[in-house]
Structures are given as C-alpha cells and as structure tokens.
Amino acid sequence: MLSTTALRELIVQPGIIVAPGAYDCLTAKIIQQSGFPAVYMTGAGTSVARYGFPDLALASMTEMISNAADITASVKIPVIADADTGYGGLLNVGRTVRKYEQSGVAAIHIEDQEFPKRCGHLEDKRVIPAKDMIPKIKEAVQSRTDRDFLIIVRTDALAVTGWDDTMDRCNRYIDAGADVLFVEALRSSEEAQRAVESLSVPLLYNFVETGKSPLLSASELEEIGFKIVIFPASSLLLVTATIQKLMGELKEKGTTLGMIDQMVSLQECFELVGLSEMLSVDAKYQ
Secondary structure, three states: OOHHHHHHHHHHOOOOEEEEEEOOHHHHHHHHHOOOOOEEEOHHHHHHHHHOOOOOOOOOHHHHHHHHHHHHHHOOOOEEEEOOOOOOOHHHHHHHHHHHHHHOOOEEEEEOEOOOOOOOOOOOOOEOOHHHHHHHHHHHHHHOOOOOOEEEEEEOOHHHHOHHHHHHHHHHHHHHOOOEEEEOOOOOHHHHHHHHHHOOOOEEEEOOOOOOOOOOOHHHHHHHOOOEEEEOOHHHHHHHHHHHHHHHHHHHHOOOHHHHHHOOOHHHHHHHOOHHHHHHHHHOOO
C-alpha cells in the first residue's frame, strides 16, 4: 500500500494519529519500531540538527526535501513533512508539492506566514492576507498527482490577528481545498475545543514542550476531537539536553564511564538500523 493511501485511511479510521517528530533517519526508525503509525519530519529539527540554524526559514526547499527523502526511505510508515510557506509564490508552491510528493512523503503542511517565516511559537510573526494564501492552497491541491497526498494547511494568524480572523481564514482555506487544518499555537484547551467545534475538516495539534500551547495528552486531544497530534521537538530537546550533559561529564572527568549505563550498546545501535538483516543478505553470497 502506498504511504499516501495508508495515511488517508488512518484519517478516516477511528482514533487519533500520533506522529512523533524526526529530524534524521535514526530518530524515524526508532519511532517506527516503537509502534507509532506515522512520522513527522520536523522543519525546526531539520534546521537545527542537520544544518545548525534556528527555525527562521534558513533551510531551503532543496535541503528540506533532501531530509524528507532520506527519512521516507528509512521507514515503512507514512511521513508528514513540514513545507514551511511553500517556498515562494504560486509556481514555487506547485513545484514544492511535486518535489515533496516525489520524495515519498504522504503529506505536507504549508503555512500563511510571510517569508521569511519563523517558528510558530516565537514572537513577532507576520501573516500574509488570506486572499493571497487561498491561491497557494488551490495550486497545492491542483499540483499533486496522487489524490491521497494530503495538503495540510497551517495558519499562524491566532497570535497576529486574533480568533475571529483565524476562524474566517480556516473556513476559507477549507473552501480552497485544505484536507486538514493546523491552527498553530492554540492558547488553551478551551480554544482547542472551539477550533474543533468550528471547523469541518480534521485538525492537527502541535504539542511543543515549552511552547505556547497547553500540553494536552493524545487521549485528551482525541476526546476533544483532534485527528492528528505531532510532537516535533520532543526528541530534539531531550537529545540536546543529554548531549550537553554528556559533554559536561567528559570535559570535567575525561571519561564517559559515569554515563555508560544510560547508553545503548554499539550492537544495539546498529540493530536499530538493520544490522542483522543486512548481514543476512551479505551471508547469502558467501
């Protein structure tokens, strides 16, 4: 089954889709092996971990798609990918959709921030007029070749123009063809509930530790009515803290012995990325 079809079927089935964030292939493989139904390729994580930049639109379309293609090739579950603002005007958006589709991802989200955009949980965001976003959504929808490829539309208007404009945008985005809506940085569980009650397509919730939205569990979000929840920063933030701790230990003591019990073995690490399977293929020809 195509990953696009698999994700489309998950959308119509009961239950919430929990998609942890991956910024590289190892993270994606661990997500798959942990039993999650989908992976979210985080744009912030890609920018930080792969290119060493904050989430300020410094990673290009080509760089983002390169990471998406690598992650998609490493797992068998659907990948949802961050496509920022679509990387330009209408022609750019069309090319973005086609290139992401060719990379093998099952869905992308595009947003209504001005370019250059910034992380949705930072201050001083700016959004383009809805009348300029609507043609981008229509072009995205028309540019896909696989009808199961999901176009998720994100709005950052809540922090900029307020609730009424955000809901107006969302309804206009639905009319333009959005398959799923992503209202960024909802500020309370009450707002989350109101969003679900106000909108007629599936909604995605962004769970960002230390971000602006309440940290509602997957079961709580399912009860409210959300269909997808992503955890874009969880692995990145924990790995960052762990590496900082490890480097502090090594700098102070000249050894990592004090943290070995917190590590997987080298063998276990290789097994996570297919060591035994690959060696069995090699052995057939010995």
